[in-house]
Amino acid sequence: xxxxxxxxxxxxxxxxxxxxxxxxxxxxxxxxxxxxxxxxxxxxxxxxxxxxxxxxxxxxxxxxxxxxxxxxxxxxxxxxxxxxxxxxxxxxxxxxxxxxxxxx
Numbered sequence: 001x002x003x004x005x006x007x008x009x010x011x012x013x014x015x016x017x018x019x020x021x022x023x024x025x026x027x028x029x030x031x032x033x034x035x036x037x038x039x040x041x042x043x044x045x046x047x048x049x050x051x052x053x054x055x056x057x058x059x060x061x062x063x064x065x066x067x068x069x070x071x072x073x074x075x076x077x078x079x080x081x082x083x084x085x086x087x088x089x090x091x092x093x094x095x096x097x098x099x100x101x102x103x104x
Contacts (some may be wrong), residue, residue, distance in 0.1 A: 025060040025064070026068060028053045031049045032075025035079035039079060046079055051080065053072055053076030057073035
């Protein structure tokens with residue numbers, strides 16, 4: 001009596017398909033966070049970071065729409081608005097101070 005039992009043929013596991021990472025979206029998110037921090041340190045640097053973050057987020061959303069790109073866009077817009085408001089407030093306070101000192 002012959003034993004016709006064949007050993008099972010195993011195939012190597014197939015790696016799952018990886019989604020391409022969206023470096024532009026990550027960069028826009030990082031710049032959005034950095035620009036919010038820079039509002040309290042150097043507002044001019046915050047404005048530059050926010051503008052670059054907005055540009056990167058728009059490009060990232062066109063290439064591969066994702067939540068990271070949206071978050072980077074929102075943070076950058078908020079940071080840009082806060083930077084502009086803080087610069088206007090500083091200029092107004094400096095003008096009022098100079099006006100007060102000039103009338104003494």
